[in-house]
Amino acid sequence: MIDGVEQRERAPGRALVEAGELVAGSMARGAAGLLFDPAPARVRLDAGLAAWLRRTADAADTEPPSPASTRGRCRAGAALAFATELSVTRAAQGRTVRTDAYLLPGPGERAPADEVGEAVLLAARATAEEWRVRHLGYLLAEAAVSPDLDPAVVHRGLRLATGLTGRQWVLLAAVGRRERVPLPMTPVPQDPRGWTAWGALEDLAELQRDGLLDPPPATPRPGGAALPRLRPADLRLTRRGVLVHRLLALDFVRDRAVADALADLAG
Structure with missing residues (x-):
């Protein structure tokens, strides 16, 4: 128990990603290891991308735990695990992490990617259809390798997506x-x-x-003609x-x- 507390203090976001196992399965622990202890892993993530995902996990794991938020916390962790999973796939496909200012902190020490990450994790926490968490996590990974999509377009895509049914x-x-x-x-x-x-x-x-x-x-045709099927x-x-x-x-x-x-x- 003491070891668990020490690990949480050392890397608070790791516990969040590992909690995603309830939704994402055992893959969540592998993703947490890749983000927070990559040395033993056989694959590597881009350093800037990994740092951003760790930062997003750490920031999302600062709220005090409560019974009402337990399942939502697991969904947030799962979204980060799925983001890590697709990031590995995109790297293997030759998709490189964008080199513009998307991942770079600006005013208030916040990067555009930080704002996207927070919005995605809020959406993941809120959804009751947990299969959707996978694709919300994928949005984080896809946006990170899509330099043609500026942050405003990414936010627009997320707003459109969260307004749709499963x-x-x-x-x-x-x-x-x-x-x-x-x-x-x-x-x-x-x-x-x-x-x-x-x-x-x-x-x-x-x-x-x-x-x-x-x-x-x-639209109805003049004269009440039948609509095309x-x-x-x-x-x-x-x-x-x-x-x-x-x-x-x-x-x-x-x-x-x-x-x-x-x-x-x-x-």
């Missing part, structure tokens, strides 16, 4: 992989009777109205949709989840 994330994932896994040609029901199909259709219509998917919702195969990501899909690394959404969402939409 099934909307999965529908974006489905459309994003349409070149590899063709979408159904059968038209979606226009007035489904079941609640599941109705909810899925509402999710899809909101994505269209909010400008994340094309085509936009069909929308097929999943007709859907395309808009630029907004591409931003959310890219930042959340929705390519990693599980195939089973995509199949279930499309089945919901079919009614």
Whole structure:
């Protein structure tokens, strides 16, 4: 017990990342080791990126523990573990950490990345759908290797993402992989009777109205002519949709989840 207290005092953020094991599995402990004790690890993270993730973990682990925040704390730790996991993958793919001012502290000793990190961990703490934590963590890693995305665009992408339902994330994932896994040609029901199909259709219509998917919702024609029937195969990501899909690394959404969402939409 004394050793645990000493370790927490020495590296408060490490305990946070390790707590993510409840959500992220045993990978969380490996990620904590890579961030806080990298010497034994077979892989390495960019020094600046690792320092930022440690700084983010330390800052997020300063609040006093309470029973109400225990699960949220685990989700925050898991998000950092997932960020570490994808950072290793992106490095292996040859994606280098951005060299602009994104990771560099500015006024108030805060870097733009610190603000993004805080916003992501707040979102991770708040979500009850814990599978989403994985993709929130991925946003941290993806933004760190995307110099074409300035901090304001990253914040915009996060705001768009957190305003969507989990099934909307999965529908974006489905459309994003349409070149590899063709979408159904059968038209979606226009007035489904079941609640599941109705909810899925509402999710899809909101994505269209909010400008994340094309085509936009069909508008009534003069004279009451029948509206064209929308097929999943007709859907395309808009630029907004591409931003959310890219930042959340929705390519990693599980195939089973995509199949279930499309089945919901079919009614």
